[in-house]
Amino acid sequence: MKLNLLNKDTAIQKAKKFGLFDKNSDVHAVDILKEVDETEGLVNQIFLLFDPTRSVVLKQVLPFSLAISKYLGELHEIDPERIRLESRALTFFESFYHIAPKVYKVSKKDGLIFMEDLTGLNNLRYELSLGKIFPDFGIRIGRFLADLRYYTSELYLDSESKKRQDAYFENTDLRAKLTDMITGEDNAFHHLDSFLPEVRALQSRLLDDPKIINSIRELNQKLKANAECLCHMDLHTGNVLVSSGEIKILDSEFSGNGSTFMDLGRISSSFLINYLSWLAREDVDLQKRQLMQAYDLQMVHDLYEAFKLRLKEHVPDLYESLYKEIFQDSIRLMALSVILRLQSGIALSHDISLVKSHRRLAQIQKLAFEFLEAVFYEDFNEIQDVIDWVCTHA
Numbered sequence: 001m002k003l004n005l006l007n008k009d010t011a012i013q014k015a016k017k018f019g020l021f022d023k024n025s026d027v028h029a030v031d032i033l034k035e036v037d038e039t040e041g042l043v044n045q046i047f048l049l050f051d052p053t054r055s056v057v058l059k060q061v062l063p064f065s066l067a068i069s070k071y072l073g074e075l076h077e078i079d080p081e082r083i084r085l086e087s088r089a090l091t092f093f094e095s096f097y098h099i100a101p102k103v104y105k106v107s108k109k110d111g112l113i114f115m116e117d118l119t120g121l122n123n124l125r126y127e128l129s130l131g132k133i134f135p136d137f138g139i140r141i142g143r144f145l146a147d148l149r150y151y152t153s154e155l156y157l158d159s160e161s162k163k164r165q166d167a168y169f170e171n172t173d174l175r176a177k178l179t180d181m182i183t184g185e186d187n188a189f190h191h192l193d194s195f196l197p198e199v200r201a202l203q204s205r206l207l208d209d210p211k212i213i214n215s216i217r218e219l220n221q222k223l224k225a226n227a228e229c230l231c232h233m234d235l236h237t238g239n240v241l242v243s244s245g246e247i248k249i250l251d252s253e254f255s256g257n258g259s260t261f262m263d264l265g266r267i268s269s270s271f272l273i274n275y276l277s278w279l280a281r282e283d284v285d286l287q288k289r290q291l292m293q294a295y296d297l298q299m300v301h302d303l304y305e306a307f308k309l310r311l312k313e314h315v316p317d318l319y320e321s322l323y324k325e326i327f328q329d330s331i332r333l334m335a336l337s338v339i340l341r342l343q344s345g346i347a348l349s350h351d352i353s354l355v356k357s358h359r360r361l362a363q364i365q366k367l368a369f370e371f372l373e374a375v376f377y378e379d380f381n382e383i384q385d386v387i388d389w390v391c392t393h394a
């Protein structure tokens, strides 16, 4: 396979070739993933390109994951077709909600997306690990997800428009791939070696639990089969940029039609992971840690409650039964997503990587598996029940 990995010079040449800059202009480049500390990217190459008149970000979408291939020592292929989904979804999210970078130019052949430079904003996962808070995040994203659930589904669209949308955002294979990573037969939950020996007994017991295993299988099938509305699919805080007033979501390469609970479950899991990290951040003042934990749980609460309220505004007669199912599926997916990002190795969430004590890390992992058991066994009806469980057990 020919790699054609861009470097800073060839990135500048491409930008000129595609007319983003004048060909005589003195353009500078920053390789964001290599040169900027607080970024998270496991798959592609990202360059900031600028001259005195403008700046753009260039994402090179490769037919494989750069970081994962390096980590595994073998090529980890991902369908390069995802550039179509990424550019279409970013464009949709931007026009629908101003919640994504503007897309300036796409070259499918070269695997290039030129987009708005948002380097003035910061990566949310890193901001949270530094103890920064963004109070209205939960409400804004909860509403956004409910609006997506409504306006891009048959709740709002006639069947012809929905069919057109399904074709435009066709993502069956990529959706299946991401779905399997979280809920497949070989998801993180099955990897005994990826967790500390202290949790092995509990993990093995849950792995032998037919109720849990069957329910995860059902989630997996649902995620693969359902195409109810447009979803981001990879919505975690590492794919969100924020400032005090702005929220932008990135990295929509798996986006397309899917199940709302994927987005609600995954974004809420980022806050639960951050909550768990503060249990063990002994380098930080206790009061500050408690403040962050309260904030994280408030975000989980707001995400679900704002989603529910907005859905109620859209479909007052249907929302109760719709929400009930979305809620149950979301909290289960939330638990599985926590496990995904707690496993050692390349997927380990940045905030958890800051935990230095082995004993504390084992406690966090154990809690995550207990949480997994609880979401499949306890009778949670509202998000507050889930939050109460966390407060009682942490």
Ligand SMILES: Nc1ncnc2c1ncn2[C@@H]1O[C@H](COP(=O)(O)OP(=O)(O)O)[C@@H](O)[C@H]1O
Pocket (backbone or CB within 6 Å): 032, 033, 038, 039, 040, 041, 042, 043, 044, 045, 046, 057, 059, 101, 115, 116, 117, 118, 119, 120, 123, 238, 239, 250, 251, 252, 253
């Ligand atoms: N338009 C942009 N403006 C500023 N930074 C960006 C932009 N796009 C990506 N980045 C930075 O690069 C990181 C990786 O980008 P992302 O699209 O998530 O790639 P990957 O698919 O490799 O995860 C992001 O977390 C963000 O910090």
Ligand SMILES: [Mg+2]
Pocket (backbone or CB within 6 Å): 040, 041, 042, 238, 239, 251
């Ligand atoms: Mg990303």
